[in-house]
Amino acid sequence: MDLDDARKLWQPEPGWLNTATYGLPAEPTWAALQEALGQWRAGRNAVETWNATTDRSRAAFARLVDVPAGDVAVGSAVSQLLAPVAAALPAGATVVVPEVEFTSNLFPWLVQAERGVEVRTVPLEGLVDAIDERTDLVAFSLVQSADGRIAPYDEIVAAARAHGALVSVDATQACGWLPFDGSRADAVVVGAYKWLAAPRGAAFGYLAPRLRERMRPDAAGWFAGRDPYDSYYGPPLRLADDARRFDISPAWFCYVGAAAALELLAEIGVPAIRDHDVALANRFLTGLGRPPGESAIVTVDVPGAQEKLERAGVRAAVRAGRVRASFHVYTSEEDVDLALNALTG
Known part of the structure; x- marks a missing residue:
């Protein structure tokens, strides 16, 4: 377009x-929300339609950041999507983070202190040099919320890979206007209510397969099931084989709006x-x-x-x-x- x-x-x-x-x-987002609200108000059975917008959103997000849709989990906030990543760090791990970092990409690491996880904060311009053999994970915002500075993505990834460290990116202030290859990181998390112009309450997380192997889906519910509509009641545990096992039950109207919003941005380019x-x-x-x-x-x-x-x-x-x-x-x-x-x- x-x-x-x-x-x-x-x-x-x-x-x-x-x-x-x-x-x-945009108008398609607004119209989709009004239609869904009308269905809710009238009591029309539209649940499966609303749920389907979650997978439409997932596919559009994957397209925007150049990753497979099967590697994308949906949630409600950046910190919620990062929580299982932080919990999967080994005891005594070291995380390197810019010193002026939005706290949704800082607190999830800091709360692991009781397990001996150390968070080292350094100036953004010194982040690359701060990554060394002691670093287990580097976490940073691709675009800083406070002042709009763009992190040196390629250099950070290269330094992390040279030392065997994981890379976690908060792209909330980037995704929707700044092109980047999300697959180069291990995790890319995005709150969709800013540059993706979706309702607040929709969030996306790219979780690379090698990272997911370390993670446990502690928040798993019916929507994380291999077949969500066959996961309403009873054991055994039957989770999705891909990143959907980290999904939480979607806030319907957030994703109704998100599907229209992300598809439009993907169409514009x-x-x-x-x-x-x-x-x-x-x-x-x-x-x-x-x-x-x-x-x-x-x-x-x-x-x-x-x-x-x-x-x-x-x-x-x-x-x-x-x-x-x-x-x-x-x-x-x-x-x-x-x-x-x-x-x-």
């Missing part, structure tokens, strides 16, 4: 520069979205006299910025005392200029 045509499927109010907090639904998003981010930076970058998320330190943007009706975020602006497929040049006029006027 042509990006210009696709952009007509969104109808945001002017001034939304906050996708790094949450993404906005992430490279085209990246070019659009980064061009707008650089228009914003250039307008403030800053050098251009490569990220769809930027932070700026402008006196009184929050108040100036609020008066102009621009919605952005403040992180670590700096304004964080983020740009996505539905952002326009007019949105950028509205923000620039507010900050420089």
